[in-house]
Amino acid sequence: MQPEIDFAALETQCRDFIMSLLHADVAHDISHIERVVRVAKQLCIAEQAEMAVVLPAAWLHDCVAVAKNHPDRAKASTMAADKALSFLASIHYPEQYFSAIHHAIAAHSFSANIKVQSVEAQIVQDADRMDALGAIGVSRCMKVGGSIG
Template identity: 60%
Template sequence: MTQATDFEPIFEHFIKQNSDHDLAHDLTHIKRVVNTAKVLAHQEQADLWIVIPAAYLHDCFSYPKDHPERHLSSLLAADKALQFLLSIEYPAHTYQAIYHAIAAHSFTANITPTTTEAQIVQDADRLDSLGAIGIARCIQVSCNLDSQLYSAHDPFAEERELNDQHYAIDHFFSKLFKLPETMNTVSGRKEANKRVIFMRQYLNQLRQEIGGF
């Protein structure tokens, strides 16, 4: 009997053929999101026929972070994903739910996920912005934007306005530390809080090293 997991090699091949993302949104990011989504789907008893393709294809189209139409990326990715699913004759009854899960995953799109599957894909994608991998990805993105790691005069924005366009560490405070409260699932929120603790430990260590320990 065919299962959703049987399509994974096809999804992965498609992503490899259509990969024009920055390093922070490459195939390794996709596979981490898929793995996390599977764990959450098991815990939330969600439909893998929807979760797996949506997780694989959520970034099949993406504008750069600084693109003026960045907020449209997830909708365009959903359109592209549906065209692909049609071409491989993936079960048609899943299309609407997969489209919604992909469209709603994006932070900038500001679309509320209304299904368990969409909530899981959104949580899985946001979890990949936190913890050890989240730190690494944040620095990768900041390098692409020619940002500095931190402000030499006020590294942790204690006496200035946050500016994550110029300083990578500012993004921790302006967005990343707020992600746990946006999680849809209990399991996602628990994991997000655990990863934020690690990130705060990293900042404490960074503070010591900047200050000459």
């Protein structure tokens, strides 16, 4: 039996959690997160994927942001996945989704080089990568480049 999830409440809790964190670079701010969430939700509906996995993974995919020039950069998405599950446990999110959420967050990063194994993980990865395209993507690259010299 699927647990009933209040997605509006979940989004508020995830947004509040993300807003409480300090970000390593300006390209991973709340505007980026919100754009990724918006696209991920659309893709999730179109692909008939599991919103209970996609939504928290999209909101929390950058809850640990490591600067592009930091030696731990390749570990950032796995660190974010671990932190996301701790947060989700603290709000009593259904544990049956934890493994899939962890994978979706860990696999979203280009730097991590983790192979996507589910449609939900592919959705989060695609939504994040789409935000790197076009004028917004160029602006994000310039912000990161300027911050690391």
